[in-house]
Amino acid sequence: xxxxxxxxxxxxxxxxxxxxxxxxxxxxxGTPDVGTSTLFGSEPPRRVxxxxxxxxxxxxxxxxxxxxxxxxxTVLMVLYASGDTYTVGGLAAKLTLxxxxxxxxxxxxxxxxxxKRSRDPTDARxxxxxxxxxxxxxxxxxGAAIANASxx
Numbered sequence: 001x002x003x004x005x006x007x008x009x010x011x012x013x014x015x016x017x018x019x020x021x022x023x024x025x026x027x028x029x030g031t032p033d034v035g036t037s038t039l040f041g042s043e044p045p046r047r048v049x050x051x052x053x054x055x056x057x058x059x060x061x062x063x064x065x066x067x068x069x070x071x072x073x074t075v076l077m078v079l080y081a082s083g084d085t086y087t088v089g090g091l092a093a094k095l096t097l098x099x100x101x102x103x104x105x106x107x108x109x110x111x112x113x114x115x116k117r118s119r120d121p122t123d124a125r126x127x128x129x130x131x132x133x134x135x136x137x138x139x140x141x142x143g144a145a146i147a148n149a150s151x152x
Contacts (some may be wrong), residue, residue: 055149060142066112071097075105076114080139085128087120114138 061067068076078095079086086094092102106129109115114135120126 052149056146059145059149063141063145065138065141068109069105071101072105072108075102076109076135076139079115079129080131080135083131085130087123087126087128089126091129109135112138 074095075091078091088099088103088106091106092099095102106115106117110117112134113132116130116132117127118130120128
């Protein structure tokens, strides 16, 4: 079994979109203690979600940490969330992106120290990606920016 096959067999976790909690809505809009479910049903309006995300991104930009592209951030999050090692081809298949696109993202992330690569022992033409402490610290700080924007 190649690493690509192994990685493709890993079950993808279901995605769940969540809206900002009611206290975030109140904080961002100045609405006094009235929940979003009362005002808008079960989900705050798109503008509130965009303002929340803007606050997260602004905090990240101000942090002085490297600015990753959306593609690089997605690749990094998939690597850390899954806990698996991937070949470029295996990761490209999981993300339904081309291998060259994923390879460029991996090159940039490796240059930042957020991942490392080693030769695949089953296929000398391929390399396997591995998580690093530096990459974990970066994602932890990004998670902290999300928590801070939400008031937690």
